[in-house]
Amino acid sequence: MLGKKKIAFLGAGSMAEAMISGIVQSKKLPAKNIIVTNRSNNHRLKELQRKYGITGVKRDNLDLINVDIIVLAMKPKDAETSLQSFSDSLKPNQLILSVLAGISTSFIEKKVPFGQQVIRVMPNTSSMIGESATAISPGNHTSVQNISLVQELLQSIGEVYEIPEEKMDIFTGIAGSGPAYFYYLMEQMEKEAQKSGLNSLIIRKIIAQTVVGAAKMIQEQDTSPEVLRENVTSPNGTTAAGLEALKGNGGGKAITEAIKHAAKRSKEISLQLEKNALGTGVIG
């Protein structure tokens, strides 16, 4: 079913490339069924065409008539003008997939014919290597079949979770911004380890493998982080000493505050984007 679909990316930036790369590698869809477009950067279209064997077409020359899935992959500020340019010619069975951060499905639904199917997608940057934690939230008119189709499509860039749209902000606080928290933690680990004089490249590999191993233990053993932590903490041992210092120095609170602040900022940005769009006719 998915293999016969034609998909067009409106936007040829880093997010479009991450998704295209995952889809092409997964072979779930032939590369010839994927079109990518932008308004002006011809060089970028040629580059994507050469790298992935897909078709690059300038926006003015793109006909969406035979496209099944239209992916909104431009910056949020460019979305409204783009939607206006093709909204009148949409067919009822064409699905709109939006990766626009902060733009709700109801906002998009107001810009397209009534009943049009819309799904909002929030991938994270690990989609570059097929390891994204991606959330999807369907709009008001999306069929169960199309939700399954999109889940299958997005599994090519990682794991997919369907969540209620009002939980997108907390999802952003955990998974959208989450990779950066781990990078920060790993950065601090690197700095401390380097004081030992151990080779920097080896230190980086050791830390990355430690994080990968801990994450895989949770995924593969189906055990909670709390139980795993207790299992590795012997009374009066090294881990107990390390954890005590972590807790005593506000480690737990720092993490919860990071998530709360990122989610709050996500909500503020969404409100601002949609307010600007309603106030001026332009999103962003």
Ligand SMILES: NC(=O)c1ccc[n+]([C@@H]2O[C@H](COP(=O)([O-])OP(=O)(O)OC[C@H]3O[C@@H](n4cnc5c(N)ncnc54)[C@H](OP(=O)(O)O)[C@@H]3O)[C@@H](O)[C@H]2O)c1
């Ligand atoms: N990067 C991330 O980690 C991430 C994560 C989650 C969600 N997102 C979302 O993904 C979207 C894209 O982000 P990005 O980082 O890939 O942006 P980007 O690198 O700036 O790319 C935006 C692309 O959109 C094109 N464009 C603009 N208006 C267009 C139109 N009307 N029709 C067709 N193409 C158009 C631009 O090219 P021209 O100027 O030549 O048209 C450019 O190729 C954003 O909405 C962002 O919120 C990104």
